[in-house]
Amino acid sequence: MIKIEKNKFDEFLEILKKEYNVFAPKKEGAQTSFKEIKFAKDIEFNNINTKIPKEIFFPQAEELFMYKDSKIENIEKKKAIAVWGVRPCSAKSFILIDKIFGRAKQKPGDKNFEDPLWKTKYDDSLVFTIGCNTPASTCFCNWVDCGPFDSTGSDVMVYDDGNGFLLEGISKKGIKFLSDIKDFEESNDKDRQNIEVLKNIAETMLSKPIDKDLLKVKIDKSWNHSIWDEMSAKCINCGACTYNCPTCHCFDIQDEGKSNKGKRIRLWDSCMFPDFTNEASGHNPRDLSKDRFRQRFMHKFKYFPENNGDYLCTGCGKCIQVCPVNVDVRDVLNKIIEF
């Protein structure tokens, strides 16, 4: 584990920039979101409530290819990406999306499908995850197999002890990167003890998780239950939750342009929208607000776990913060358990 004092962060950034395009939280107006960073002074280090970093690897609108006359032009590959300062809930979300877009064969008989746009960006990336010393009241990462210091999806874990950052290699890539950089001091026993203290404090700030076994039993039986009518009544079916969710990854494909020049783009889509499942025949299997509301939670807490072994939720709480009508995923889970 190496130690970087905050006033030496510029030096560290210079090293990182040699091989990577560096993304980090940057404050612009009232929002803090992940942007490409040239100077350490542009980084907002303390805001836990940044926008989610999904866009770095999975932009809202992404060109699949362009065409001009009758030629197809592929999109050029860019320099590898390093992301500084994502939270454990975001780092884990990369792994979850990778289960879909970056999937190599996971079990015999699986069809091998990989998404080149995701893989070219994500596979070479270096993810620096910063542990959350003070989780927010909307955080429920401990409910869904994540946590304020969970290292899933991280190449390097970063601990902020007030004076500086302690960097711990997690993945092979991360360990190699740290062993290659010189000029920074090694951490000592006291630093390591401090980290343990920070971890313990953070744990106590989180709420008691739900009973996951019970959730499984109940959600399996809930399909026709009236709780879905009750819970969805207030949902207005906008896409604020899905577009701010680190794990939502559904997309739409659109062609833009004319016959001799144009592009095919992939765009975020949302299961909350009525046209998401509208079929060419005019039939819509998820016609009602309730159907779409139920789908979102079923996908996250039933279908995805059944297919991939993990909840499609990392407990970041962003959807709770942005929902205009206060749909709280924790209330939804509690209602499912209690019916």
Add this chain to the structure above:
Amino acid sequence: MVKELQEKVKQLFKDKKVDMVIGWRKGSLPLSSSPLFINKIEDVDNLIFDETCQNNLAVYITKDKRRLVKDGKKIGVIVKGCDARSLVLYCVEKQIKRENLVIIGVPCKGVFDKRKVMEQVDNKEVLGFSVNGKEVTIKGQEFEKTLDKFEIASDSCQSCVYPDAPVFDEFITEPRKEKPDIDEFAKVDKFEELSLDDRWKKITDEYSKCVRCYACRNVCPSCYCNVCFVDQNDPQWIGKSPEITDTIIFHLIRNLHVAGRCVECGACARACPEGIDLLLLNKKITKEIKERFGYTAGINIDEKPAMQSYCENEKQDFIMG
């Protein structure tokens, strides 16, 4: 006041004057409330009204939520001034019969704009608040900050001249006799003073933040087309990417489609996860409509809407020069 409200709603249930009442309950976050659908008298105790009750509940009468409103059933809706105006709009536009509505007015003193509060406390976690007249004390983990209530009120409240329901069946306490002494178009006037380039820059700067989540459209009571033009895909009317050209078309068409119908509740701006100033252009159009046609939406059920009527003496300078 909340006790009175609860008693009134209970009485309405007892007298069988309502089959369902839509109101607010305490939300899961300190600065939030949540829409509440009351079907039986026991649920009334959850009812609240305070500065967190920012949703315009009229929205649940139309759109996909239409099914909540069963044929011929009597729906009570608890309303601030702006929400009541939406209900009036629905009566004017024949979305619901007046006799099926029980409009329950509450004295609105403005609602919080969560984003403004968060800015004032440097985005620190808010754990609670208390209101004392014109001051609000925001409490957090290790801080307490007293703020001017007007400063953290929603933009729509800062320019609101109809805080109480103009039409109602019941009113908790008394509606104010006089309109608030506020220049409702102060922000619009300032915007109009800008040069054409600066106005366009302001609009493009704001709308370029849009991620096309349609939260603004979906919380808007005036936006209730069966199929919105942005969802129309055969033929497709508009590109779906968040590029400024398409985004701005979405917003400008929405602005024009709610011209003379917008009740300036500001629900769009509060719902926007990107913090876009969505009220400004709507307010600008409201001003135009008022000046040209002397019409304000949602005030009078019997008055013909500006965009659906014609008078010979209307200003026509935009046609005749």
